[in-house]
Amino acid sequence: MGQQLFYRRVDEAQLEADKLDYKADHFLKLTGNDEINLQITDAIFRRIDEMQYDCVVNKRFEANNNKVNGALRLLRNVVIAFSSAYRQKKINAVYAPELIDCFEKSFHASLDSQSIAPFINEVHYETGNIILDMFPENSGYAASKKILFLKYINMHPEKTLQLIGPYADEPFADSLVVLACLRNPVQLYNYAQKTNSPEGRLIHRSTNPMVKAVADLSLTPNALFYFPFLDDLLKGKKTIDDIKKYVGDGEEGYDSVGYYKLLVKTEIDYYNRVAVLKDTPVAMYGSNSLTETLQKKSWQHFVKHMNELHEVTNPNIRFRSVDQLGPTELYYLMVLTEEDIYTSTFKNCFERMMDRLGKKPKTDSLLLAVNFDHYKKFIKMSAGYNKLDTFLKAMPKENADNLMRAFTKNLEKSSNNEEAVDVADSYSSVLNNKPLSSFILNQLKENERRCIAAGDQKGTVLYQVLKNICLSATDSTINLTQLYGIPSVYSLEYNALADDSGRVIEQNFFYGDEDGRAYYPLFVNSFPASVWKRTENKEWIEFSSIKGKPVWVFANKPLDNDSGQDSVAQADLTEYLQEKDWAPNVFVHRGHSYWLPYTLDQLQPSGKIIILGSCGGYKNLSRVLETCPDAHIISTKQIGKGDMNQKIINYVNAELIKGKKLDWRQMWDNMTKDFAKDPNKEVRDTWLDYIPPHKNLGALFIKAYTKKLEGE
Numbered sequence: 001m002g003q004q005l006f007y008r009r010v011d012e013a014q015l016e017a018d019k020l021d022y023k024a025d026h027f028l029k030l031t032g033n034d035e036i037n038l039q040i041t042d043a044i045f046r047r048i049d050e051m052q053y054d055c056v057v058n059k060r061f062e063a064n065n066n067k068v069n070g071a072l073r074l075l076r077n078v079v080i081a082f083s084s085a086y087r088q089k090k091i092n093a094v095y096a097p098e099l100i101d102c103f104e105k106s107f108h109a110s111l112d113s114q115s116i117a118p119f120i121n122e123v124h125y126e127t128g129n130i131i132l133d134m135f136p137e138n139s140g141y142a143a144s145k146k147i148l149f150l151k152y153i154n155m156h157p158e159k160t161l162q163l164i165g166p167y168a169d170e171p172f173a174d175s176l177v178v179l180a181c182l183r184n185p186v187q188l189y190n191y192a193q194k195t196n197s198p199e200g201r202l203i204h205r206s207t208n209p210m211v212k213a214v215a216d217l218s219l220t221p222n223a224l225f226y227f228p229f230l231d232d233l234l235k236g237k238k239t240i241d242d243i244k245k246y247v248g249d250g251e252e253g254y255d256s257v258g259y260y261k262l263l264v265k266t267e268i269d270y271y272n273r274v275a276v277l278k279d280t281p282v283a284m285y286g287s288n289s290l291t292e293t294l295q296k297k298s299w300q301h302f303v304k305h306m307n308e309l310h311e312v313t314n315p316n317i318r319f320r321s322v323d324q325l326g327p328t329e330l331y332y333l334m335v336l337t338e339e340d341i342y343t344s345t346f347k348n349c350f351e352r353m354m355d356r357l358g359k360k361p362k363t364d365s366l367l368l369a370v371n372f373d374h375y376k377k378f379i380k381m382s383a384g385y386n387k388l389d390t391f392l393k394a395m396p397k398e399n400a401d402n403l404m405r406a407f408t409k410n411l412e413k414s415s416n417n418e419e420a421v422d423v424a425d426s427y428s429s430v431l432n433n434k435p436l437s438s439f440i441l442n443q444l445k446e447n448e449r450r451c452i453a454a455g456d457q458k459g460t461v462l463y464q465v466l467k468n469i470c471l472s473a474t475d476s477t478i479n480l481t482q483l484y485g486i487p488s489v490y491s492l493e494y495n496a497l498a499d500d501s502g503r504v505i506e507q508n509f510f511y512g513d514e515d516g517r518a519y520y521p522l523f524v525n526s527f528p529a530s531v532w533k534r535t536e537n538k539e540w541i542e543f544s545s546i547k548g549k550p551v552w553v554f555a556n557k558p559l560d561n562d563s564g565q566d567s568v569a570q571a572d573l574t575e576y577l578q579e580k581d582w583a584p585n586v587f588v589h590r591g592h593s594y595w596l597p598y599t600l601d602q603l604q605p606s607g608k609i610i611i612l613g614s615c616g617g618y619k620n621l622s623r624v625l626e627t628c629p630d631a632h633i634i635s636t637k638q639i640g641k642g643d644m645n646q647k648i649i650n651y652v653n654a655e656l657i658k659g660k661k662l663d664w665r666q667m668w669d670n671m672t673k674d675f676a677k678d679p680n681k682e683v684r685d686t687w688l689d690y691i692p693p694h695k696n697l698g699a700l701f702i703k704a705y706t707k708k709l710e711g712e
Helices: 002-021 034-057 065-087 095-111 118-122 123-132 141-155 157-163 174-181 184-190 198-204 208-215 227-235 242-245 256-275 290-308 326-333 344-354 363-369 377-382 388-393 397-408 418-429 434-453 457-472 480-484 514-524 566-577 593-600 618-627 642-657 664-676 681-688 697-711
Strands: 504-510 531-536 538-547 550-556 587-588 611-614 630-638
Touching: 002 034, 002 065, 034 065, 034 095, 034 118, 034 434, 065 095, 065 123, 095 123, 118 141, 123 141, 141 157, 141 504, 141 566, 157 174, 157 184, 157 434, 174 208, 184 198, 184 208, 184 697, 198 208, 208 227, 227 256, 227 290, 242 397, 242 642, 256 290, 256 326, 290 326, 290 344, 290 531, 326 344, 326 363, 344 681, 377 388, 377 397, 377 418, 388 397, 388 434, 388 593, 388 664, 397 418, 397 434, 418 457, 418 504, 418 697, 434 457, 434 566, 457 480, 457 697, 480 642, 480 697, 504 514, 504 566, 504 642, 514 550, 514 587, 514 642, 550 642, 587 593, 593 618, 611 618, 611 642, 618 630, 618 697, 642 664, 664 681
Parallel strands: 504 550, 504 587, 587 611, 611 630
Antiparallel strands: 531 538, 538 550
């Protein structure tokens, strides 16, 4: 009777596993391949049943209830462990046959007092991890743990130093430390500081020159200032003292301009190694790398200050921080702060860069001086700020043509579509420059023909879609909906936007910094009591229309950012909406670009209109469209202005209350006429940097190209 209970528990575990595909039919459909599904089903049912039967007939269990019950308990546990791991996405369903096979071998090995390590070595980490937990008394347990550690580190090398402590004295530990240093020297530096820990002792005993250099740096004050130059330090091209004269002690004696210039000089040298010698310096990329540090210092020491002084009319005061910078330093300053630099800051820095190239500036020489590092991004930014024509005319026409050919060529070889999106965005920015826009379009056609002739299907599709997207900006006969099955980007009907109850729900994300607190009252005051009912609590505010169509607008309050109260308010508001089963149709980002990733993390597939109020860019557009593939996106080439964002939101909300179709072309025409009357030139210029959904060619390309690939 006791054994029957254990048999029944195994059966119950199998029945629970049968529900993994939400259908109890003795068939586990856990993949899109039915042949694989049959193998999974066979493992969980037939093979487990066979092992149950083995418990009856196996002579080693004869007249020993404890052994039989123990075996049955293990059978039950392996089925439960698979179900649990699958639900938690800790194991791929296709590993089920491997899991049961490894379990059977390990079970018999344990019965014979043999090590399970050989079997753990043969399987995937996920499988071995489940099996090992079932045989803690096995003689091969320690060896198996070591095997699984190496398997896990192979999958997650970034966790090497976090987990290597128990294995610090193993023969393989030294080589793993070298690999960890290559991947992330800053992480190694952090562990090296703990000199009495197993990890610290392991690092400091290393004889590898690179590891030794980082270990020595860990004992040097302000070591992070030195990391970008790690390769030069290892090769003897620079010494600690060469860098220390700019670093000082990090505060006293710190020469921010001298340090920045040294970063630029090193970036140029390192990039030459990447582009020409195909040799990537260890300190080039990654956390606290050369490129990341150069980007941070471009913002921290220069762009941030120039942006903050945007209301200062005297350029000699506003742009004083870049007085000592040469053309190459200004180039990197602009190109590395794409998502944060103001329009006026970029344009002034651009003009200073051109002036410092001499009376007859040669921009092709500038690009040669920087080894064409980030040149495609700089072309895209120059186009966006209406400076591309100026940049191209400062070089021989043949060189300018070759540069734009290179800008549009070999886009199919890129690891992602960022360069193609940059071309689309650049084209939209130069539409008024007929010779330049025609040249870009002709290059797209030429590259399409090149890919067709080469039989390159990917390239053919990419250039064909890109060409049609660009043509659609001026040719109304190009029907993107018909061509690629993407919804119309010119308008959005109220009914297409509303949920099943006819409501349109809008969620605004505010952040508790100075800007968020400054613009929140403007937002609140834009909802007159004659049209909107106001409800609020300590974390968020709600406005619901009392006239016209049902439109509900929610916004978290810009509570203190330093203590994270604003993020808690956002999370609580989102949870409240989910509990009510209210899915927002409109999402609005109200904050600087550096807050934008937090907003994007909280988007939901229900979003049909996304107002970024901040730089779009490939990464941001991609993240939006991954979650909301049919979204109509409004963004800007520069940092969004709070009052301008509010006018866009007011217009959208007013049209929604009327239940009218949102016609982006009409809306943009109307608002453009209104802003054209504004006496403030900066306001007029800022409005021109906002991009409506139908002109957001980068977003359109991502949508159309994705749809095209899905249909292939």
